[in-house]
Amino acid sequence: xxxxxxxxxxxxxxxxxxxxxxxxxxxxxxxxxxxxxxxxxxxxxxxxxxxxxxxxxxxxxxxxxxxxxxxxxxxxxxxxxxxxxxxxxxxxxxxxxxxxxxxxxxxxxxxxxxxxxxxxxxxxxxxxxxxxxxxxxxxxxxxxxxxxxxxxxxxxxxxxxxxxxxxxxxx
Numbered sequence: 001x002x003x004x005x006x007x008x009x010x011x012x013x014x015x016x017x018x019x020x021x022x023x024x025x026x027x028x029x030x031x032x033x034x035x036x037x038x039x040x041x042x043x044x045x046x047x048x049x050x051x052x053x054x055x056x057x058x059x060x061x062x063x064x065x066x067x068x069x070x071x072x073x074x075x076x077x078x079x080x081x082x083x084x085x086x087x088x089x090x091x092x093x094x095x096x097x098x099x100x101x102x103x104x105x106x107x108x109x110x111x112x113x114x115x116x117x118x119x120x121x122x123x124x125x126x127x128x129x130x131x132x133x134x135x136x137x138x139x140x141x142x143x144x145x146x147x148x149x150x151x152x153x154x155x156x157x158x159x160x161x162x163x164x165x166x167x168x169x170x171x
Contacts, residue, residue, distance in 0.1 A: 106149065106153070107149075107150070107153065109146070109149075110145075110146040110147075110149040110150045110153075111146065111150070112146070113142040113143065113145055113146025113147075113149075114142075114143060114146035114147055114150065115146075116139075116142060117138075117139040117140065117141070117142035117143030117144075117146065118139065118143055119139075120135055120138060120139035120142070121135070121136065121139040121140070121143075123135075124136060124139065
């Protein structure tokens with residue numbers, strides 16, 4: 001404990017007084033970066049003398065325009081190349097779609113009945129204002145018959161799939 005008290009007393013002597021200036025921050029330190037940023041912010045609204053820039057002459061645009069063009073051609077650099085023009089570039093041509101599956105006659109008539117039955121009922125309601133008589137009977141019967149046919153012809157599985165002896169349940 002005595003050492004700690006002694007160190008504390010010694011530390012007070014070694015600490016710089018507030019009136020003394022602090023040493024300059026280390027190059028590349030956060031304190032130096034903060035000081036540079038504060039100086040830039042302070043100079044933000046200062047007027048700029050465009051006749052006397054504070055940057056190297058090579059970066060002065062006015063100096064570049066007065067330079068005479070060189071007579072000898074410069075050697076080609078890594079950025080001196082032209083891309084080959086591809087006439088098909090940017091144009092996506094999709095592949096031909098596979099042909100639509102050909103349905104059998106029963107499935108075609110079932111779809112016509114499923115879609116045509118409600119269409120007949122809608123037409124009857126819009127033209128005559130009511131759904132009654134033989135159009136109502138034909139539309140309802142066609143829809144129910146087509147729907148029943150399509151549901152009855154549904155397959156449980158794809159014929160190309162191999163038969164699963166466990167029925168899909170594996171524990």
